[in-house]
Amino acid sequence: xxxPLSLLLNRAMGKAHPVYASMELTYTCxxxxxxxxxxxxxxxxxxxxxxxxxxxxxxxxxxxxxxLDDLREMxxxxxxxxxxxPILHPDFWAIAYAAKERSFALRVFTNGASLTERTVERLAxxxxxxxxxxxxxxxxxxxxxxxxxxxSFERQIRALEWLRARDLRVFLKVVVTRLVEHELETxxxxxxxxxxxxxxxxxxxxxxxxxEYPLELKPSDEAIQRLYSASGLNIGNSPFEREPGQYHCGxxxxxxxxxxxxxxxxxVQWKEPVGNVRHGSLREMWEHAPLLEQVxxxxxxxxxxxxxxxxxQAYCFHCPGLARLQTGDPSKPYTQALRVARIRREVxxxxxxxxxxxTVSAAAHSD
Amino acid sequence: MASPxxxxxxxxxxxxxxxxxxxxxxxxxxxxxxxxxxxxxxxxHMGEPIEIMARGIASxxxxxxxxxxxxxxAFLEELKGxxxxxxxEE
Numbered sequence: 051x052x053x054p055l056s057l058l059l060n061r062a063m064g065k066a067h068p069v070y071a072s073m074e075l076t077y078t079c080x081x082x083x084x085x086x087x088x089x090x091x092x093x094x095x096x097x098x099x100x101x102x103x104x105x106x107x108x109x110x111x112x113x114x115x116x117x118l119d120d121l122r123e124m125x126x127x128x129x130x131x132x133x134x135x136p137i138l139h140p141d142f143w144a145i146a147y148a149a150k151e152r153s154f155a156l157r158v159f160t161n162g163a164s165l166t167e168r169t170v171e172r173l174a175x176x177x178x179x180x181x182x183x184x185x186x187x188x189x190x191x192x193x194x195x196x197x198x199x200x201x202s203f204e205r206q207i208r209a210l211e212w213l214r215a216r217d218l219r220v221f222l223k224v225v226v227t228r229l230v231e232h233e234l235e236t237x238x239x240x241x242x243x244x245x246x247x248x249x250x251x252x253x254x255x256x257x258x259x260x261x262e263y264p265l266e267l268k269p270s271d272e273a274i275q276r277l278y279s280a281s282g283l284n285i286g287n288s289p290f291e292r293e294p295g296q297y298h299c300g301x302x303x304x305x306x307x308x309x310x311x312x313x314x315x316x317x318v319q320w321k322e323p324v325g326n327v328r329h330g331s332l333r334e335m336w337e338h339a340p341l342l343e344q345v346x347x348x349x350x351x352x353x354x355x356x357x358x359x360x361x362x363q364a365y366c367f368h369c370p371g372l373a374r375l376q377t378g379d380p381s382k383p384y385t386q387a388l389r390v391a392r393i394r395r396e397v398x399x400x401x402x403x404x405x406x407x408x409t410v411s412a413a414a415h416s417d
Numbered sequence: 418m419a420s421p422x423x424x425x426x427x428x429x430x431x432x433x434x435x436x437x438x439x440x441x442x443x444x445x446x447x448x449x450x451x452x453x454x455x456x457x458x459x460x461x462h463m464g465e466p467i468e469i470m471a472r473g474i475a476s477x478x479x480x481x482x483x484x485x486x487x488x489x490x491a492f493l494e495e496l497k498g499x500x501x502x503x504x505x506e507e
Contacts, residue, residue: 054451055440062435069435127433127440155431155442177429179444219447 062125063304066346068336070300071121072130072307072318075139076108080164082198083186085225085264088134089257094198096263108310111141113327115148117308120332122152126306128179129154132318134310135164146176155179163202165209174216181213181220185248187229188236195229207240214244222248231273238283250283253367253386256375258321268386274393279401301370302345306336316345319371320380345370348380355381365398366391419493420467421459424502434461441501450499454478459492463502 059069077088084094089101109117121129129149136142137160149156156178162185165173173181185206187193193203213220222241224230230237234250241248252274254264277283299305299317307315312327314335324342325335336342348370356363360383368387370380377384426432431442439457441450452460455478462470471485480488496502 055449058435058438058440058451065436067435069433125433125435127431127435127442150428150431153428153431153433155444177444179431179442180447219445 059304063300066303066336068121068124068126068304068306070128070130070305071126072132072305073114073117074132074134074307074309074318075114075136075142075145076310077104077134078138079134079161080138080199081135081161081202083161083184083225084196084198084229085227085254085267087255087257087264089259089261095257095261096266097261099259099261102259105309105311105313109312109327111144113312114141114145117312117327117332118145118149118152118154120327121306122154124333124336127155128157130157130159132159135161137164137169143172143176146178150176150178157182160184161197161202162206162209162213163197163199165205165212167212170209170212170216170218173213174218179219181218183209183213183220183222185222185224185237185240188233188240192230192233196227210240210244210246214246220244220246222246224248224250225254226250226252226269226273226277227254227267228269228273229267231269234273234276234283248283250277252277252390253369253372255319255372258375260375265386271389271393274390275397278394278397299349299369301349302342303349316342317371319369320345320374321371322374345380352381356383359383360388360391362388362391362395365394419490419497421463421470421489421493422466423505424463424493424497425505426460426463427501427503430501432460443500446500450501455488456492459489460496464505 062069082094131146131149133139136158139145146156146158157180158173158178159182162183183206185193186196187203190203193206194200224234224237226234238248252269254268256262256265301320302316305317307318308327309315314324314327314332315321316324322341324339352368352370356366356368360366360368366387367390368383372387373382373384374380376386429444431444432439434457437454437457439452439460441452443449455474458474458477459470462473467486467489470489471482474480474485474489475482493502
């Protein structure tokens with residue numbers, strides 16, 4: 051549904067006004083999730099090539115502050131602090147308060163297992179727009195099989211108790227893997243117990259350097275059907291997720307991403323460097339980088355292209371960044387998106403009566 | 418009489434002016450408000466004496482200073498009610 055805000059943001063994106071920025075503050079993490087797309091410091095992953103070396107020295111505090119000033123100047127409203135686990139950055143609090151002073155609407159991504167009662171108190175004082183916290187299971191066994199970290203589940207539940215007591219705005223997020231798919235409803239019940247909505251993301255992504263180990267955990271068709279059935283669960287990576295069929299995700303025109311080393315990317319899923327803030331002005335890059343021009347052209351052309359290349363396009367979330375990572379071409383439909391779209395269409399056809407006809411045979415539409 | 422010089426923006430309300438309209442994000446409540454052009458003018462000039470603000474609005478938009486004064490006062494009440502602004506001395 052169009053709202054004054056969505057109309058305004060669409061108009062802004064049409065003119066390449068960046069509204070959303072994502073800052074990966076650190077790749078350090080206290081967990082080692084098996085589905086994580088970040089190839090740095092991951093343990094026990096079946097890799098065929100060694101993880102990439104860091105691309106230089108991490109940004110210093112003063113450099114981060116200059117970056118915040120530039121992002122404010124460019125008109126960015128929503129700023130996501132992510133990682134790794136962003137709270138583990140040694141200057142996290144100073145950076146978060148500096149962002150708040152610059153009037154960004156702050157989203158903080160956390161795994162929750164790093165939080166203490168004291169940190170939660172500080173978060174309550176900071177009052178970010180929201181915390182987006184991952185949950186990895188409804189039981190210690192499932193969660194810890196994914197996080198590869200003993201005690202992570204218990205720490206997350208304790209964190210939820212503290213967050214609730216401090217009345218922080220929290221969205222819970224679940225990456226749907228085969229290891230957790232039998233607990234999806236129970237996780238929703240955990241969310242309800244604390245009064246927090248749960249969002250489920252059925253899309254796994256290869257690691258940033260193209261390794262496919264996270265895809266080995268892909269969920270079953272039946273689990274995806276449960277997600278999308280009428281009595282199902284909230285779908286989406288976060289409450290900021292777009293609607294299916296909306297291909298203009300904002301890549302290159304409404305979003306910008308920065309890694310801990312100052313590299314600028316079109317998006318966290320499109321990790322092709324536009325430049326580095328140490329070597330040029332962010333605004334200059336945003337307005338004139340040839341790569342961003344190409345990304346915008348791809349993004350503009352996608353709706354028309356996908357109308358013809360994706361049979362279930364009305365049900366399809368096509369992420370150009372993921373398409374690029376998986377096929378080498380940001381416009382090319384990729385297996386995961388097609389699979390989810392097919393299942394969504396089958397569920398919809400079973401559930402929505404068409405002209406009085408109760409069901410439509412999925413077989414009649416098989417790919 | 419309510420005057421913008423007696424108020425300040427609530428630091429828990431994040432905002433940006435995008436395409437000529439201020440977007441206010443009420444972080445604690447999770448609500449969002451999009452202001453029109455005149456509302457944006459008031460928001461951006463919060464802290465100014467009301468007479469100067471009314472004169473500025475009258476010169477930029479097709480309204481008299483008296484009308485602008487009344488509109489600003491009413492809008493300040495609205496902003497106060499929603500918690501977007503706080504008394505300046507707080």
